[in-house]
Amino acid sequence: MHTRLRTPLVALLLCALIPAAYAAETFTLDPEHTFPSFEIGHQGISVMRGKFNRSKGRAMFDAEKQQGAIDVRVDASSGDTGHDGLNKKLLGSNFFRTSQFPEIIFQSNQVEFKDGKPVAAVGNLTLLGVSKPVTLEIRDYACTLQFLTRRPMCGADLHTVIKRSDFGMNYGIPMIGDEVKLAIEVEGFKDY
Numbered sequence: 001m002h003t004r005l006r007t008p009l010v011a012l013l014l015c016a017l018i019p020a021a022y023a024a025e026t027f028t029l030d031p032e033h034t035f036p037s038f039e040i041g042h043q044g045i046s047v048m049r050g051k052f053n054r055s056k057g058r059a060m061f062d063a064e065k066q067q068g069a070i071d072v073r074v075d076a077s078s079g080d081t082g083h084d085g086l087n088k089k090l091l092g093s094n095f096f097r098t099s100q101f102p103e104i105i106f107q108s109n110q111v112e113f114k115d116g117k118p119v120a121a122v123g124n125l126t127l128l129g130v131s132k133p134v135t136l137e138i139r140d141y142a143c144t145l146q147f148l149t150r151r152p153m154c155g156a157d158l159h160t161v162i163k164r165s166d167f168g169m170n171y172g173i174p175m176i177g178d179e180v181k182l183a184i185e186v187e188g189f190k191d192y
Contacts, residue, residue: 027188041177068111
């Protein structure tokens, strides 16, 4: 092969390989290390805390293009305050109405980046069949290899504050707070 022909061919092959190195990375959430939790004021004297034990989802990040997408689905019936009686009330008709609305969903196609890392996700939270815009702050985003399997994985701590009345969950206001702090510990394995 002539040198003139070989050089463009090598350049073409290199260009074909480079996008793969910078391609979007997709992660599937690890349900054993992903816990959406909440805090809400109770009668002005304490803070009630709880979490959801079952969730699933995927996230895609493309740091090069500064793009991303997140789709997380939480099993509303897995809500857990640590007290059986309170759980029944929480999952019943006054609050989460899990028989009618089995999932809480967050979907985002707008992820903000700083220094090559995601720092916020703007999307819609669907709760009790009502969708509202929400911004999740992404803190402490980091990636590593899982120490046993050596699979690439990333994790973060997500935060936002919502008003439950925006979603039609009005029972007990103001004795039970309207403002709810959400924190989500999340880890995900890179898809191959």
